Amino acid sequence: MTLTDTHCHLADKLFAAALPDIIRQAQTQGVCRFIVPSANSGDFAAVTRLAALPQVYPAFGIHPWFADTADETAFDMLAAQLERYPQAWVGETGLDFLHAADEAAKTVQQAVFRRHLDLAQQIGRRVIAHNVKSTAALTAAVKHCGFTQGGIVHAFSGSLEEARILVRLGFKIGIGSLLLNPNAKKAREAAQKLDLQDIVLETDSPFMLKNQINTPANLYRIAETVAALRGIPLAELAAATERNVDILLS
Numbered sequence: 001m002t003l004t005d006t007h008c009h010l011a012d013k014l015f016a017a018a019l020p021d022i023i024r025q026a027q028t029q030g031v032c033r034f035i036v037p038s039a040n041s042g043d044f045a046a047v048t049r050l051a052a053l054p055q056v057y058p059a060f061g062i063h064p065w066f067a068d069t070a071d072e073t074a075f076d077m078l079a080a081q082l083e084r085y086p087q088a089w090v091g092e093t094g095l096d097f098l099h100a101a102d103e104a105a106k107t108v109q110q111a112v113f114r115r116h117l118d119l120a121q122q123i124g125r126r127v128i129a130h131n132v133k134s135t136a137a138l139t140a141a142v143k144h145c146g147f148t149q150g151g152i153v154h155a156f157s158g159s160l161e162e163a164r165i166l167v168r169l170g171f172k173i174g175i176g177s178l179l180l181n182p183n184a185k186k187a188r189e190a191a192q193k194l195d196l197q198d199i200v201l202e203t204d205s206p207f208m209l210k211n212q213i214n215t216p217a218n219l220y221r222i223a224e225t226v227a228a229l230r231g232i233p234l235a236e237l238a239a240a241t242e243r244n245v246d247i248l249l250s
Contacts, residue, residue, distance in 0.1 A: 011046035091128025
């Protein structure tokens with residue numbers, strides 16, 4: 001049985017000293033592929049280095065928390081990275097209205113997200129979309145840009161209906177570490193009730209766990225939880241989510 005962590009920040013400084021061990025630990029749990037996004041242009045070099053590993057699939061983008069850094073120089077760098085790596089996705093990008101300081105910040109995020117979508121559509125790439133308290137605006141941006149390449153809405157925390165709206169736009173839903181919290185009722189409902197063909201698994205490591213550094217090895221626990229919620233064997237869940245990842249990577 002193998003698994004793919006479809007969202008892990010292996011380029012983060014928290015992993016720098018022990019990355020080979022972290023990857024080996026993940027592999028002992030069956031986690032053999034990693035989609036690694038950048039958070040901003042300052043991460044591009046580190047993600048580029050990781051892209052030399054055969055099990056790593058890179059993504060380049062600017063996270064909504066750093067939308068105010070997305071100037072023309074940053075977008076020129078982004079375009080150059082995507083040209084250099086034709087297998088790379090666009091991301092992490094998206095919207096986060098929970099952490100937006102005001103309406104002006106939301107406007108900046110939306111403009112930056114739309115530029116990512118336009119670029120991804122132009123060159124035919126998948127997108128990794130961050131979405132917190134912003135489904136209506138994210139949906140509007142995807143429709144406005146005529147974006148049809150699909151991708152993943154990662155670390156999903158919204159309602160089942162929101163998830164289904166995003167699926168209809170061509171996205172898979174990233175089920176992640178939030179699921180390890182028994183009180184995360186919305187995330188657990190999505191993991192249980194979405195069509196199996198519409199979900200993928202992720203950790204969002206090194207983040208999402210309180211008082212500890214999350215790692216891709218925890219994907220096994222997430223997969224176990226999803227399988228239990230759905231009442232299916234773990235091997236069946238793993239095979240289905242791996243097929244979904246294969247489709248995205250094709």
